[in-house]
Structure formats: structure tokens, C-alpha cells
Amino acid sequence: MKEVLATVLENKRIAENIQSLTFSTGEVIPVRAGQFLNISTGNGVHLLRRPIAVCKAEGENITICFQLKGEGTHQLALVPAGAKLSVLLPLGNGFFVKESEQKVALVAGGVGIFPIISVIWEYAPKGKQIHSYIGFRNRSAICCLDELEKSTALTVTTDDGSYGLHMNAVQAFVADMDRGNVPDVVLSCGPTPMLRALQAAMQQRDIPCYVSLEERMGCGIGACLVCVCNQTNGTHARVCKDGPVFNAKDVQL
Amino acid sequence: MANLSVELCGVNLKNPVIGASGTVGFGREFDEIYDISVLGGISTKGLTLEPRLGNPVPRIAESRGVILNAVGLQNPGVDSFIEKDLGWLKSKNVAIIANVAGRTLEDYAQICAKLDGLVDMIELNISCPNVRAGGMALGIKPENVFEVSKITKAQLKKTPLMVKLSPNVESIATNARAAQEGGADCISLINTLTGMAIDIERRKPIIANNTGGVSGAGVKPIAVRMVYEAAHAVSIPVVGMGGITCAEDALEFIMAGATAVQVGTANFTDTMAMPKIIQGLNAWCDKHGVKNLAELRDTLILN
């Protein structure tokens, strides 16, 4: 974990309401797939930094992709190249694929695709078989297809059928599993209803399934206890420090 | 290099910068980023008699220049703190201030009895709902402030008592005097101001608890005014906080009468905020020919 003053290199729109921002940290900071960072919006009125997944880490350069939601992300989309932003990284545990797990299913929807791209980025070169099931709202929301196509097999779905299969990512994944395409491990990120559907679908199966959660944060490092989630054992876990990735069996969604 | 050290109720702080309760946990996480022994002190997350799970999420929201929080005192309980965290914190050579909270007056007394002699100072959080005050915070009415100060002071044979005042009151000066009369060795302020932030699409408060405590840069002028009023109402030392983000902010509090300061929300905006404030205090003193930072305390010249 490091506090850095990063220099913005590029900040561009890549799909409807989706921005890609690349910055240099001035040093190589190792980041694992599924880890995230806290980034300032570039405007001092926002005292909280935004938690955003690391999409790509190449040398000193880090790329994040984010949806324009509220005030902070709209502000961040305006930051010009050359500007400085305070960034705290890397945060959280990230996704791990074990040696023994060869066939990896990635199930993602909405902004959940960005941490999932980091998994493809890290594990495709290591020879893992990656089957990705990616859901978008509609055709105009589609982005990062070139990155997603680095999977061994890619299934794209849209909620309205305007591109790919007319269903959601979990339905596409479960249908494929029913056809006998069974993975060794499932990694997922997306809206809570999607994760809940996946959790329910995996309940009866003996396949490890990991989900990456979102929660509003303060410190981002585990100190303030603002970002907790409920665990099935009745205790709280900190999404920023103990997560954001949890075994789907361990958390109540 | 100026001398930044200050003395607070017989406790020597190497500098006046203390991590504010609830924003720095028990110090471990920040210590992964910088050595927390550079700090003057750490005020722990509010400790209760039994472990507490706290409020549902969302526990935090943002509004321009401020944040709101309602964590609801999630903590592992005072016994767990003593067993698992205190030893480590002692090895860090920072003043340890145990922030304590209770549902009843007896809770406060019992926690203080457990911590007496183990920590450098006790800080009473009297801004949480209390049975004695009919579910209201003990920190609101001066008679309750007096009572909780008195009952806890009676348990503290070795450790000085700091009473943390709530700003949501009629007269901060009256409550400061009530704490002093009850036996407080010093006071700290301000705790958070009660506020609300609304998601207009959902027509619902953003925070699950509906209301939350407002803190951060935007509250500073209110906090400075209250610290000034409190410091001039009592003869015991005052620890100031509320919206401090840089050395210059800290100096406003010190000139208004604070002996030391606490930094909370700024730790979220910049994880290195406190080390930077300490460096900044040093630089300011050097630039202004100040040899001892303590000389600046209460040097405000009113118009």
C-alpha cells in the first residue's frame, strides 16, 4: 500500500458513460488481479477518494475504467492529462487462481467487468483456460471487447438483446455449465442482484466461487470500519481490507 | 528544527498531532503505510464493554467539504483491545488515548476501571445515545456531562481523564465547565455535528441510520470557535479538532487555545495527512522563528 501523487497521462470516453483513465505513479507498484485503488476526484470539495478497480497495470502506468455516476466520477472524467491526483494503492486482497485450477469461469456485469479484465490480463498469459460470461445493459454500453476477447472463450449478453445473447451473464454461465462446460473455479464481479443469482446457482455445486463486493468507503485500508459486509458466520468483514473478494459461501448479499 | 513537544495532563507528546478516534482504528493499518511512532498520539476507536457490530451500511456519505458517518461504534470490546492490541500499540511509542463509550453510566465506570493504569489517557465519547439521558447523548445536558465525568474520574487512580464534548449543544462553554467540575483533567472537542444527506432519486437518506455525524474540512470554523470558547471557560487543557487538514489549520486551533490537536477525516483524503501536518508545523515554526511550538498556544489577538 502506497500513497502516491500520480500524473494523468490519458483520460477518454470509451463507451456511453464509461471513462478510461491512465496515470503514471512514477514507480513500479505491483498490483494483483482484482485489487483496487482509492483515487481523488481532482476537486478538493470531495473529501473521500473513489474506490476503483485496477483494470490494467503496465510498468509505472495504471489504467482504471469507471462509469460516470455521481459528482465525483463526473469530476474525475474532466481531469486533463498532466494533472496530479492523489492515489492510494494497491488495496484489498484480489482474485487468486490456484495452480490446480486450470479452467476459470469469469462472470461479470456492468462496472464489474473492469476488475475481471485484470484477471484475464494476469492469468491468460499463464496458460489458464478462461471462459468469460459478460453482461451489458445494451449495445451502446459495450466496451473493452478487445481486452475481453483475450479469454479462451467469450460469451457476451445484453439485457435487451441488442448485442450477443438476450439474457444476463449468470444465465449464460449456468446454461453453459448445464451443457457440461464445468469450470474449476468461478470469479465474479457485478451488481448485487447478479452476485445473488450466482450465489444461489452455485449453492448446490461443489465449485469454489469468489465474488468481488462494493461498499462505500472511508479510509480504504481497514481502519475506519465504514465498509463492512455481513458474513454468514454472523461477524462483519471489511470490504476494503478483508475483501473486496470473498468466497460466495462466506457472505450474505 | 523547532521543539514540537507538548505536555498534556502530565503526558509528554512528542508533537501535538493525535489521530482522531474512529478514523485510525488501533493504528495498525496506518502503520502499514508509515511508522505511526512519528505521531504525538493515537485515540482508539470507541471501546465498549461488550463487542459491538455497529450500524447497517451505508455508514458514510459525502457532501461538499464534509462527510457524514454513522458507524455505530463497531468495536471488539475493551477486553479484546487490552488483550490483542494494547501491547502492540505500546511498542509504537505514541501516547495511547483509549476512547470509550457506554450505554449506561455504569458501562463508562466499568470500562474506565479496566483501563486505569494501562493507557496514557482516557477519552470519554459522550455523543452516543445513553440510557441515563433517555436515549439522548450524555454530552448534551451539562448535568449529564458533570455526572459522567465524576463517575469515571472516581475510577481513574492513575490515568488522566479527557472528556470529549459534543458540539450539538446549547452552550459549549457551560458543558466545558461541567466537565471540569466533574473532574476532567482535560477536554477535547469537537465530536461530529449531527447531519443528514439525501439521495433525491430514492427520496431516502444515504446513510442507513438516516442521520450521521458531520466532520471534515467544512466544519473547521465552527470547531475553532467552539475550541476558543471552551478554552476560555476552563482552566484545564483543551485538545482541538474538527476539519484539520494541514499545519495551518492545526495552528488556528493552537492559537485559539488548544494544547494539542486531533486529525480525523483528513486521514481519508490523504493517508499521509498527519506526517505532513507534523512536517508543516516544523516548517512554519522555523520560518517564523518559533523555537517551541507550545509558545503559540492561546496567542490569539481578538479584534
Ligand SMILES: Cc1cc2nc3c(=O)[nH]c(=O)nc-3n(C[C@H](O)[C@H](O)[C@H](O)COP(=O)(O)OP(=O)(O)OC[C@H]3O[C@@H](n4cnc5c(N)ncnc54)[C@H](O)[C@@H]3O)c2cc1C
Ligand atoms: C472495490 C471497489 C471497486 C470498484 N471498481 C469500480 C470500477 O472499476 N469501475 C467503476 O465504474 N466503479 C467501480 N466501483 C464503484 C465506484 O466506487 C462508484 O461508482 C463511485 O465511487 C461513485 O462515485 P461518484 O462520485 O460518481 O458518486 P457519488 O454518489 O457522488 O459518491 C458519493 C460517495 O459515495 C461513494 N459511492 C457511491 N456509489 C458507490 C459504490 N457503488 N461503491 C462504492 N462507493 C460508492 C463514493 O465513493 C463517494 O464517497 C468500485 C467500488 C468498489 C468498492
Ligand SMILES: Cc1cc2nc3c(=O)[nH]c(=O)nc-3n(C[C@H](O)[C@H](O)[C@H](O)COP(=O)(O)O)c2cc1C
Ligand atoms: C468514520 C468516523 C468514525 C468516528 N468514530 C468516533 C468514535 O468512535 N468515537 C469518537 O469519540 N469520535 C469518533 N469520530 C469523531 C472524530 O474523532 C472527530 O471528533 C470528528 O471526526 C471531527 O474531526 P475531523 O473533522 O478531523 O474528522 C469518528 C469520526 C469519523 C469520521
Ligand code: FES
Ligand atoms: S474503508 Fe475504512 S475500513 Fe474499509
